[in-house]
Amino acid sequence: MKITMVKKVFADGSPCKKCGEVEEKMRAAGQLQRIDRVVIADEANDQSEGMLLAAEHNIDRAPFFIVERDGQQTEIYTVYFRFVKEVLDSETSEEEEIAEIMNDNDLDFL
Amino acid sequence: MSALPNIVDIDTQLATQSPQEILRYALETFDNIAISFSGAEDVVLIDMAAKIRPDLQVFSLDTGRLHAQTYRFIEAVRKHYRIDIDIVMPEASKVEQLVKAKGLFSFYEDDHKECCGVRKIAPLRKQLLTVDAWITGQRRDQSPGTRAAVPVIQDDKAFARPDDSLTKFNPLANWTSKQVWDYIRDNNVPYNELHDQGFVSIGCEPCTRPTGPGQHEREGRWWWEEATKKECGLHAVNIAK
Numbered sequence: 029m030k031i032t033m034v035k036k037v038f039a040d041g042s043p044c045k046k047c048g049e050v051e052e053k054m055r056a057a058g059q060l061q062r063i064d065r066v067v068i069a070d071e072a073n074d075q076s077e078g079m080l081l082a083a084e085h086n087i088d089r090a091p092f093f094i095v096e097r098d099g100q101q102t103e104i105y106t107v108y109f110r111f112v113k114e115v116l117d118s119e120t121s122e123e124e125e126i127a128e129i130m131n132d133n134d135l136d137f138l
Numbered sequence: 139m140s141a142l143p144n145i146v147d148i149d150t151q152l153a154t155q156s157p158q159e160i161l162r163y164a165l166e167t168f169d170n171i172a173i174s175f176s177g178a179e180d181v182v183l184i185d186m187a188a189k190i191r192p193d194l195q196v197f198s199l200d201t202g203r204l205h206a207q208t209y210r211f212i213e214a215v216r217k218h219y220r221i222d223i224d225i226v227m228p229e230a231s232k233v234e235q236l237v238k239a240k241g242l243f244s245f246y247e248d249d250h251k252e253c254c255g256v257r258k259i260a261p262l263r264k265q266l267l268t269v270d271a272w273i274t275g276q277r278r279d280q281s282p283g284t285r286a287a288v289p290v291i292q293d294d295k296a297f298a299r300p301d302d303s304l305t306k307f308n309p310l311a312n313w314t315s316k317q318v319w320d321y322i323r324d325n326n327v328p329y330n331e332l333h334d335q336g337f338v339s340i341g342c343e344p345c346t347r348p349t350g351p352g353q354h355e356r357e358g359r360w361w362w363e364e365a366t367k368k369e370c371g372l373h374a375v376n377i378a379k
Contacts, residue, residue: 110298113300114300122260126255126260127251129259129263129296129297130255130259132296135254135259138174138176138341
């Protein structure tokens with residue numbers, strides 16, 4: 029299995045806050061060592077590797093994870109807690125999961 | 139569960155169709171599908187769907203903080219269409235913990251997310267674990283900032299069961315508020331009396347207020363907070379190198 033993490037850099041060069049938070053959580057949980065490659069999606073350069081991967085997989089948010097397994101279809105994870113559970117086989121708390129859902133989704137219509 | 143071959147392709151096909159056609163596709167493709175009814179003008183979805191499939195599954199999130207008018211309206215809709223509406227409530231112990239720690243109006247001091255997480259998102263999540271697809275009244279014109287690209291069909295990765303998929307339909311995505319209200323009037327659809335009092339967007343009582351002429355409907359919700367920047371989005375920016 030090969031895991032690529034794509035994280036974003038804003039057009040002004042500043043780092044994406046959520047990408048940083050996810051990376052920090054993964055570091056604290058010892059999960060970063062499971063990531064084979066970290067690729068940057070530079071919003072100022074649509075030819076940057078991360079932006080090209082986002083376009084290839086029709087992804088419009090960051091960070092995201094590309095999971096490649098021999099003989100299987102490539103899987104893309106845009107929801108961190110799902111990636112942690114389904115790929116890394118680890119647990120996250122309900123509070124963390126709800127916070128991620130609320131931060132990443134416009135649910136004001138409810 | 140019905141398998142969807144390619145959400146993007148289907149979205150392209152459905153994008154130009156009417157809400158009724160989109161609803162028909164959704165209701166005929168998925169057996170276990172539910173409408174999320176907020177007690178506002180998304181009642182048009184119930185009216186349209188009831189004409190396609192009378193055995194509708196409908197649920198409403200009862201945060202415990204809705205207006206009395208909204209409760210009365212949900213009940214009126216239940217009787218008018220002779221449907222069951224699942225009233226989905228938050229876990230009492232979680233609400234008690236929040237209120238004990240931060241009081242009844244913590245959202246005015248922090249922001250609305252913690253309260254919404256307990257009262258809406260956690261119960262919604264539990265409810266969505268029971269279905270294969272859901273239908274919402276989201277429209278692009280509700281928030282030019284965050285809903286400008288709302289598709290009519292989505293692969294809902296946030297609420298899907300583990301190792302499973304959940305499909306989300308937004309049949310009103312391409313409609314404007316005017317089209318919704320034209321439909322309500324043309325079809326004598328019941329509506330929440332709060333709309334006659336200037337409420338456009340209707341949520342919990344402490345977090346919703348009427349809006350005036352020229353104000354966008356989003357200004358009627360969480361007006362004490364700055365508009366949230368959805369910074370997780372990826373947007374290529376043209377910058378001269």
